[in-house]
Amino acid sequence: MAQAAQAKDKKTVLTTFTILSDMAQNVAGDRLNVVSITKPGAEIHGYQFTPSDLVGARGADLILNNGLNLELWFEKFTRQLGKIPNVTLTEGIIPVNITADAYRGKPNPHAWMSPKNALIYVDNIRKAFVKLDPAGAKIFNANARKYSDQIRAVDARLRTQLASLPKNQRALVTCEGAFSYLTRDYNLAEHYLWPVNAEEGQGTPRQIKGVIDVVRVGKIPAVFCESTVPTRGMEQVAREAGAKFGGVLYVDSLTDAKGSVPTYLILLQKDADTILKGLGSK
Incomplete structure (x- = not known):
């Protein structure tokens, strides 16, 4: 993981994987330093974090995670870090439950694969950033609106194409x-x-x-x-x-x-x- 050391005038936000990092970066703009704990191409569910991941994370001001049992390693990771606030971005999403095998009845964690759910992710990111950095609220609100419009456009295009x-x-x-x-x-x-x-x-x-x-x-x-x-x-x-x-x-x-x-x-x-x-x- 890249070192999460803060720039002088920026707070640092960690995300558990790259998709959340991209969403968060779109909302943060240049106002915050956004870093993914896991690298591009990594397997997320059972990720084995390293001592360097922990060292890099200690400069963070906030951690964003998916929840819904996606990051099986996250509780252990945060327990070793100490008191860094974290926000679960699937809060408010109605999950689709898994219907097979040992996971039957548990929530499917891949909620971001619905663009409509992605709008909830973005709003949860926006609210978390406003709380973290109130002086940047106008920036976060504007960026979230713009990014949400882009998500809606992709949703409409996919609906037409897949139909x-x-x-x-x-x-x-x-x-x-x-x-x-x-x-x-x-x-x-x-x-x-x-x-x-x-x-x-x-x-x-x-x-x-x-x-x-x-x-x-x-x-x-x-x-x-x-x-x-x-x-x-x-x-x-x-x-x-x-x-x-x-x-x-x-x-x-x-x-x-x-x-x-x-x-x-x-x-x-x-x-x-x-x-x-x-x-x-x-």
């Missing part, structure tokens, strides 16, 4: 059940190898067989996998079900500035483009 999928191809098959909010918003069926945070990132033989059957029976043309886990299990599904592997989707992490998804809004559009191409929308 073009044929009725018999409106099924998103992925490695992790990380798209429950997106599939809910845009009226897609959802299937996956594991519900959340598979330890091996592969899928069990039972999970793989179950998804093969779903894809084969439903004649689903393409399947996908997330960027932070191995794709081998889903590539096997594609081979044995007679589908194609449609590519990688981004969920838990942005790329660096030179990568495919350097911002949250680009991530949403990139995923939609990949889904549309894979499922054969004209």
